Amino acid sequence: MTEGLNAVQNNDDQEEYWNSPxxxxxxxxxxxxxxxxxxxxDRLLEKANLQPGEHVLDIGCGTGATTLEIARQVGEGGSVIGADISDLLLSFAESRVTGAEGGALQFMKADVQTHAFAEGRFDAVTSRFGVMFFNDNIAAFRNLARALRPGxxxxxxxxxxxxxxxxxxxPRDVAVARLGTPPPFPPDAPGPFAFADxxxxxxxxxxxxxxxxxxxxEGVDLKYTGTVEEASILGSSLGVASRIMSEFDGGPEDLAAIQAGITEGFARFKTETGLSVPASLNFFSARTPS
Ligand SMILES: C[S@@+](CC[C@H](N)C(=O)[O-])C[C@H]1O[C@@H](n2cnc3c(N)ncnc32)[C@H](O)[C@@H]1O
Incomplete structure (x- = not known):
């Protein structure tokens, strides 16, 4: 595989962010x-319809759940590279490899917007929530198109x-009610909702x-098998509530109040086995010309 970076600007700020707390x-x-x-x-991989023996690039792989599953699906003779910009997340993903996944599996440090993957190396590129952070979307998708074989x-x-x-x-409503409204975030700027349109x-x-x-x-129900209180801690630790906490220097009392508010707000999603939270997702598919 050709290593190295081409001339397009890197996502240094994203690298710093995803290597931070x-x-x-x-x-x-x-x-x-x-x-x-x-x-x-499950929905993503059902749509990707990966076949035994295929070579796959899983981008923004984070802690590796999708990459590990892809290795099982492509099996012996197939391969998957889980690429991410964060050394921290990659070393954790590496630690989850058992050797029994089936397909050849590798985790690789790469800014996928710029990394010079070998041309035509992959049959398929996949990602769960790993593509909304590029500072130059066209450059990133051109780079990925180049890494795919024709078709x-x-x-x-x-x-x-x-x-x-x-x-x-x-979490956002509860945190705003407690601490205030943060400055507006440009809708298309790199972040979790950059590809909502x-x-x-x-x-x-x-x-x-x-x-x-x-x-x-499409609507997908997020199934969480913990308690509402555990979901509330998770919902206040990652994402928008945690960003509002940082923005307003929220303290332990604010955090406790926010978690109590989220517990109340999430209670309506309680099921016999945990929580079922409705979500609206965008699934995208495309091909390189044959
Ligand atoms: C929201 S997380 C999703 C992680 C994982 N796909 C999952 O669903 O659990 C986004 C991931 O994208 C990675 N990422 C962001 N920008 C990237 C880039 N330019 N190249 C490679 N990875 C990137 C981050 O390091 C992070 O692991």
Whole structure:
């Protein structure tokens, strides 16, 4: 494989962020996040329809749940590279490899916007929530198109519109009520909701040279098998409530009040086995010209 970086600007700020305590939180809560996001992984991989023997690039792989599952699906003769910008998350992902996954599996440090992957190396590129952070989306998608073989496919999952995602709106509303409203965040700026506008992303994919570009907004229930109180701690530790806490220098009393508020807000999603939180997701697919 060709190593190295090409001339496009890197995502240094993202590298710093995902190597900071924000990245560490994904490690601290890995089991719970995998639990919460497993229905997204299943829906994404069902759509990707990976075949035994295929070679896959899983981008923004984080703690590795999707990469490990892909290795099982492509099996012996197939391969997967889990690429991420964070050394912290990659070394944790590495520690989860048992050797019994089936397909050849490698975790690799790469800014996928700029990394010079060998041309035509992959049959498929996948991502669960790992593509919304590029500072140059066209450069990133061009780079990924180049890494795919002719007729190769990309399939990724992103959050849909913010108001349709109570996993985020409940913590946000509670934190705002307690601490105040943070400065507005530009809707298309790199972040979890950067690809909430499906038509915009289809345009980006087309401009980057993909064909047959499609977006579908779908409802998925996030199934969480812990208690409402545990979900509330998770919901206040990662994401928008935690950002509002930092913005306003919230203290332990604020955190306790926010967690109590989230517990109240999440109570309506309680089921016999935990929580079922409705989510709106955007799934994208496209191909490189044959
Ligand atoms: C929201 S997390 C999702 C992690 C994982 N895919 C999951 O679903 O559990 C986003 C991930 O994208 C990675 N990331 C952000 N920008 C990246 C880039 N330019 N190249 C590679 N990885 C990137 C981050 O380090 C982080 O692990």
């Amino acid at each position: 924000a990245g560490q939180k994904w490690i601290d809560h890995q089991a719970e996040m995998d639990n919460l996001l497993s229905t997204v992984k 190769g496919r990309i399939q990724f999952a992103c959050w849909g519109p913010f108001p349709d995602n109570p996993w985020f709106t409940v 499906g038509a915009r992303v289809v345009g980006l994919l087309e401009e980057a040279g993909f064909t047959d570009c499609q977006a579908s907004t």
